[in-house]
Amino acid sequence: MIKYILRKVNNMNSNVHNKWFAYPVKEEMVELDKLADHMAAHNTPFSSGAIKGILTDMVSCIKELLLEGKSVKIPDLAIFYVGIKNMPGGAETEETFNVSENVKNVRMLARATGSLSPKKLDLDVTLKRATTIVGKPATSKPATGKE
Template sequence: MIKYILKKNNVEGSHSFGKWYAFPVKESTVDIDKLAEHMAAHNTPYSAGAIKGIITDMVSCIKELLLEGRSVKLPDLAIFSIGIKNTRGGAVKEEEFTVAANIDGLKLRARATGSLQMKDLETSLRRATVVEAKKKQPVTSPKE
């Protein structure tokens, strides 16, 4: 079940100003240990420890390939690639461009592949009434 909250677009001048949109509620984050335990519980002959080792090696290899300038595609999930964080403003002339002055760092990009399909959206999505924010006041979605 995917929970969602509604948010109103308050960006003046936007073509969607004043309209309401659904956003998914992220319940929690699962780390490699929990992912391995979850996978091991799916009738596999591999232990959570073996699966964790494979996932850990996969992460390391994906990073290595990305830093070699390659993209990595995991079908029905995402294509991972490297992006560059440029500084604001950029160089006025090509000759003035330097890595130190014009690049802030790298970022990981993930472009979705495949699709998440549910047979019946009405029963697979549910509006959240209250969402607990970490170390903040509870966020409530507006009344319909």
């Protein structure tokens, strides 16, 4: 179940000014140690330490492959790949294109795949309005319209 809060857009320049939208609540960040503990608790013969080692190596290898220009697919999770964000406007010609002037940054991106793809996830997900967020009341704060 995914909890959500509502936020009202207060940006006067937005075409959705004064409209309300749902935003997911992220109550906890599960890092590699906790993920390894979680996986070890699922009837596996591997220890948390062994799983963490494998996951650590996986992360390192995915980074290496991405930096070689390859994409990496983990079935039922995501396809990881690199994207280039260009500066607004672009270069006038191919000859005047310059990476330092025309490329804003390079990002690692992920696209859901398999059972996590948007169409299949929509069928499985349950949404519930949050009443508390990690021990605090779930208040709705204004949004800027840029979320």
